[in-house]
Amino acid sequence: MTSPAVTLAPEPQEHYLNVDYGVRSWLLTTDHKRVALLYLIGITGAFFLGGFFAVLIRLELLTPQGDLVQAETYNKLFTMHGVIMVFFFLIPSIPAVLGNFLLPLMIGARDVAFPRLNLLSWYIYMAGAAFISTVVVTGGVDTGWTFYTPYSTMSSTTHVIPTALGIFIVGFSSILTGLNFIVTIHRMRAPGLTWFRLPLFVWSLYATSLIQVLGTPVLTIVIALLGVERLLHVGIFDPALGGDPVLFQHLFWFYSHPAVYIMILPGMGVISELVTCFARKNIFGYRFVAFSSLGIAVLGFLVWGHHMFVAGQSVYAAMVFSLLSYLVAIPSAIKVFNWTATLHRGSISYQTPMLYVFGFIGLFTIGGLTGLFLACIGLDIHVTDTYFVVAHFHYIMVGGMVMAYLGGIHYWWPKITGRLYPEGISKLAALVIFLGFNLTFFPQFVLGYLGMPRRYHVYPEEFQVLNVMSTAGASILGIGYLLPMIYLVWSLWYGEIAGPNPWRATGLEWQTPSPPPRDNFTATPIVTTGPYEYSRPRGAHG
Amino acid sequence: MADHATAVAHQFDDVDQQREAATLGMWVFLATEVMLFGGLLTVYTVYRYLYARGFAEGSRQLDLWLGSINTVVLITSSLTMAIGVHGAQVGRRRVLVGSLLLTIVLGAIFLSIKGIEYAHKFEEGLVPGIDFTYAGPEAPHVALFILLYFMLTGVHAIHMVIGIGAVSVVAYLGWRGRFGPSYHTPVELVGLYWHFVDIVWIFLLPLLYLLHH
Amino acid sequence: MWGLPLFPPQASTLAPQVDALFFFLVGVSVFFSLLIAGLIVYFAIRYHRRSEDEVTEAVHEPMALELTWTMVPFGLAMVMYVWGASVFFTAVRPPPDALDVYVVGKQWMWKFQHTEGQREINDLHVPLGRSVRLTMTSEDVIHSFFVPAFRVKQDVLPGRYTTTWFNATKPGTYHLFCAEYCGTVHSGMIGHVVVMEPTQYESWLGTGAVEGSLASAGEKLFQDLACNTCHTGDAQARGPNLRGLLGRSVALEGGGTIIADETYIRESVLDPRAKIVAGFQPIMPTYQGLVTEEQLLSLVAYLKSLAGPTS
């Protein structure tokens, strides 16, 4: 911002990692950077636990017979896979780790607005995780992550209540993070940092926070109603007692559709940061990218019914939700085109984070385009509740968001730890992940259109070949995910010293030493330009 | 007033920034609260539309007298709260602490009356899922109504309890002389919260108690 | 076993319509995916960083370009929407002359009742080239009736009727799946739809001991449950005349009317006070717990068979 040229500051004497040591200094920290690392530990655990369940799912589906695990167990596997991956990994992933770490740095603040609340949100997250862990250990839950009634309230004999409590609790951590970010973005920006000078990652966090703050309370209340119905056997959603099961679905998706945008917007923000840095170019269509985030956040609240096209809602409701789903797709299209155009006449380097950017754009596009199939009411009748849906959302959530998350982790790793990761093996890992991913989930589109229903423990024999391909892919993918785990930890000791700005990036976070000092900046920065001043102005010679 | 100057937390540049941040934070928090009650009220609205008769019958099981008294109690407490905030703004410690204490007492009265109402419901066998003896063709829908009554007023009561706790803290700090014309954000914010909880009740009264009229 | 199917059989009148829509979307998707991927690869190679100090030139977005890539996807999206909605309308509107089959789902089986009286479990026999309308309900949790070869799916809910329909175009045996997660043996709640030549179907109907049509079973129930004591059909009867009720518009006490459909009949029997017919007393007792879902469907079939008031 002040100047893109690197000023090689000396290794800082003191930074946020070495100001003090000891468990206490971590568990009672109010430093947003340390809270981010606490979250990093939590969600990494969640990811590998969820991934472990995914491995078991895929192993079971290797053969058409249900021969590896019992039906009850299989149902618990995909339920806990979904619950853990969604609520304990993907929703907090980018916001609570990268967002927490970077937001104050990017806006030139010393911390978030409410540091203690920030720490509290992590404790709430861990409390929720404790409930879920108890469930995992004591026998699991089998309702699917969607908890449809009356199955979840009247029929299932598994640990629905503790799971519901875990989700109920973790919701508050999501709300607190969102609240904190909104206030931080409004009130803590450095002098001169106007809204249109904000990095696009900050815009995307802002949009995400709006959804977290306005959507999550509804989840809280619907989970509470579910618990009450199950505990007291009263008819809120159970038709046998006068309730309406479709109402539950409406309330659930009123949160959970916007929640899928919680699970992609931060990733989109990361991509905007990375693509500019590694194409060394200003972003194409800054305002379009920024406003499309808000557009997605707002429209995202109006399309929940597209999960219920065959659930028994009225034909006219279905038509309205279909139309709105098409509208919410447009801002995503705008983003994809603007990122692509940013590459035009750039100076493109193929460092690891950029490989993840390429992966993200390609896979998100496929995932998003197949969302259009699902939004199409005439077509959704056939593909809903099949593997087509499973493939759609893994393309976006794993191919999109997890790629963005990994790209972001690699990109900011030097800032977070002061060390560089090894470039060669990390490129290999990115490639393995990309290939493994496609082999895992592309066959599922075909399976879905063929009619293989999701959540099936046994399946007809003719679907086996495609399932074997998918399982093979998942094994490759699993190895791909283990690699960064290993070499990133390795780099903590053996990685090259990074220096403040290894990528020659322009964001404020690169103007301060790596790792940053406790208060981020030695002096409050004063901002005079936009966030992506990579290029010289048109016509100027340099 | 002894000590008006309060430390600015390290992440803020000055008192103004700190105050603005806190205020915005409270408004955002209230937005989440609106969505929370909004979710419950949606459920209420859907079923009220579907089972109008059962809901009217259920509403008749509530004690309008107690509901009305509670409304008066709560509105009065909002008034005392407002006086308290004013007291802080003009630096009158006695006014501040006195009216906050009054607010706490009124809040406690509200909760006690609520408790009496709940106790009646238990005596009358009007607690769905635990002891529900109401008979008649509309019984399932009456049960649904009473259940939503418990949920709505219960969630509201939890907010009251939290509110009383927050007012107590602020009253204590006020008594210690922490607030004055230059610093009184916490009092204002707690006041905002209290008024919000009050407004929620103003919505609940007609929806629950006055439905059959 | 090692065959690799890539496309499901097309065995209903709806299937080609859905597939055409599908291929249109595949076309659009392939186009955009290749466009984006192609551009990325091209730019990545063409503008590869050649020296560490390379500097680029700032570009500002031309409005025309932004509008183009907003409006073109929007236009395509609207085509998908309108086309999808029109297929949807076909899919949810059964033709009036359809054959009725009644379906009850429960954990974990499908029960079918034909109007002629045949009952089947998990297998459904239907004639070729004839529209079949399914009226479905569930005894416990939500299920979903899914026949991939017909491109037909509809959730089956407890406490209400949902309907779907198909017109099979190829004889054969097709998968029937439960597509909504319903508990432990969800993946075992499967069966087959057997499409038969009309003549074969007729002879299939003739086999097996059947105690008369579904409507006659309903009629018997109508007497056993003493419905006929009030619904005598007379003008002075305590209950309204039920002849020709289905599809009729019924005036309700307290204003409003309702078109009587299967769900309304179900509700009238289980929760008679939910809607009171204008001019009658709310004296009808509830039959909640006294009739099974299958019996209710036979009552519906019986009332349906009472077409038009006899004069």
Ligand code: HEA
């Ligand atoms: C991060 C998560 C995420 C995201 C971002 C999305 C994005 C979208 N989703 Fe997805 N979705 C899920 C996660 C997500 N989804 C999950 C988890 C489920 C299943 C839940 C369950 O049942 O368990 C689901 C299910 C789901 C359904 C219900 C399916 C069913 O159960 O029957 C539908 C239906 O409309 C849908 C639609 C869409 C659409 C239209 C988008 C759009 O936002 C996509 C927009 C993006 C693009 C369109 C691509 C880029 C555009 C271009 C390259 C230009 C070309 C564009 C045009 C021609 C328009 N999704």
Ligand code: HEA
């Ligand atoms: C939000 C994020 C998310 C993520 C990241 C993933 C990641 C993966 N998912 Fe998941 N998935 C969901 C969200 C997600 N999923 C949801 C919401 C559902 C729906 C649930 C429902 O129906 O209710 C679902 C359902 C689902 C199904 C369908 C189950 C069914 O319907 O019957 C399948 C099947 O293949 C699947 C597979 C995978 C695979 C192979 C991965 C891979 O990407 C995972 C790769 C990771 C690893 C492989 C871990 C690596 C670690 C190791 C290999 C070490 C082994 C572990 C130990 C030693 C402890 N997922």
Ligand code: CUA
């Ligand atoms: Cu029945 Cu799944």
Ligand SMILES: [Cu+2]
């Ligand atoms: Cu959705």
